[in-house]
Amino acid sequence: MSLQLKRSEDFSTGVLRVIDEEISRAYNLLHDVPPLDRHETIHELRKTFKELRAIFRLIRDEMGEEAFKKENIFFRDLGRQISEIRDHTAVMETTEQLREQYTQGFDSELFAPAITYQLQERQKLEDAYVNNDVPGYLRSQLGNKLQEHRSWTVSVNAFEQIAPSLKRVYKRGQHSLRVAMASQATEDLHEWRKRVKYLRYQIDTLSRIWPGLMGSLEDELHDLSDLLGFDHDLSIVQKQINDNMVVFENPVDKSLVITIIEHHRSQLQRHALIKGQNCYYEKPTAFIDRIHAYWSNYEKKMSDNELVKKENLKY
Template sequence: MSINIAEPFEQGWKRIILEQVDYAIKQLKENEDRHDAIHEVRKVFKKVRAALRLVRSDIKYYKKENVFFRDQGRLISKIRDYSSIQEALAKLEESNTQIKHQPTFNSLLMGIVERREALEEEVLKKDHTLDRLRESLEKKQKEINSWPVKIKGFKTIGKGIKKVYKRGMKASNKARSSRRSTDFHEWRKRAKYLQYQLLMLKPLWPDFMDAWSNEIHDLTDLLGLDHDLALLEWFIKEDEMVFPSKAEEEWFYNQLHQAQKEIRVKAILQGKRCYSEDTDQLLNRLENYWKVYQEEVNCNG
């Protein structure tokens, strides 16, 4: 997901979005693992929205298309949430291998699987959600070909990165202060946008952009696990799932909260690395990289 040295930015920007949408359509058509397909498609929507944010000041259709891809993602978000909950439970189980606690994990897992299967029956089979989603993306793919793209160089791109970077810093500070799961999740969304934007701009300086995007990827992995654990706790309480005993229930929540605490400590430290640079200094440096990239494009042209 990056522009090429041999192509103008506008051309590469549209190509990336078309490739991502095409990949999502193929996942919905060909991937026999529906949960993996859903996961991949949701990633596509986030990447496209990051691309739109990068040049939002120069495209009049930003709001319309951002809402489109956001809403398409919401169609399958609940099913993905159940998969995330199951994965979070599995990670907790891996770190607590004592046999005496196995009934707790088994009963919770059975409850999660049962509810996920019921949701799949309703959303995927009765409503044919994935078929409708594929048809919607195929229609959108044709529209993207006619999108007008006229970008004012780094002036536009700098605005896009600055907004995403500053919002990420603000979300980071808020999460560190509040310690609320919703704020850590909001921080993750902002960090994801920045990660994908850096991947798009990789040719500006490949080694540097790779290293930085990888660091942010590590951050979003931590924040993602925190969110999955929060979803797991919410789900158990919302559905009033029954534990083998009160003692087991207390033990389970202690393990969950301790895991969240450790994850958040790591995420905050990782976040300080990822957002350590002053915004203006960052933009000046990226603009210098951009100028070199433009020279390379002209040489190859």
């Protein structure tokens, strides 16, 4: 489900509704999940928790630091209950994409040890997930949070109330880009990816208020986070191979897979850094001024619509 605010809603009402819908959706996803749908459900849950944390960052100053930290930690900890399972699935899917890409040039079984390792490790985690009734725990926690959230009030009447939070997220992403460009280290690229995702989810929320006005930024950030995600997944496989967790019978196959991964990662990183510079080309103040202009345009449209309604009522 996309995050969508209705055109007739003010920002505060819309944001509270979106939070309610996302928590409700996560809660309902955990109801009688068939084993075949388990990993797709886990993926959707983890994404929803990240989206909620991004929204809370957007209204951070309105919430207050104590309330923000409480919600951020709550959904962070829920995400950690399923993060390892999701990581193995993501790494497996990325490795399978790599295998398909190189099918014609190499043996189709070249990547089999890496994929098999993900499946075996994921199964161990999945067994614990079921045996410890993690779905039941998550559903209970979300049910309580849903009731708690419905008593909340948020009052965002001016752009200045969300501007500092949005600027912080943009500025930190821009800083992380510079660090990643300088070092190209795996940990720095991963840190940048997290910042990109927060901004992406915040822009996604805002773009649902003003369809079309945000331009292609949300799509650009989506593509950027995917590039960085693929690179991170391959870095995990690379480390697993180097640490001999993934075992190859033929040393030549091992060297070949590492070479392919290193080549593919260099391409992903090059594209990500180019796209990143396009997404973060503005100074933070200029970026906020641009988003403020969208906000003002929306408010004017809402005001004009109200005037039209009043005029129509006269006749």
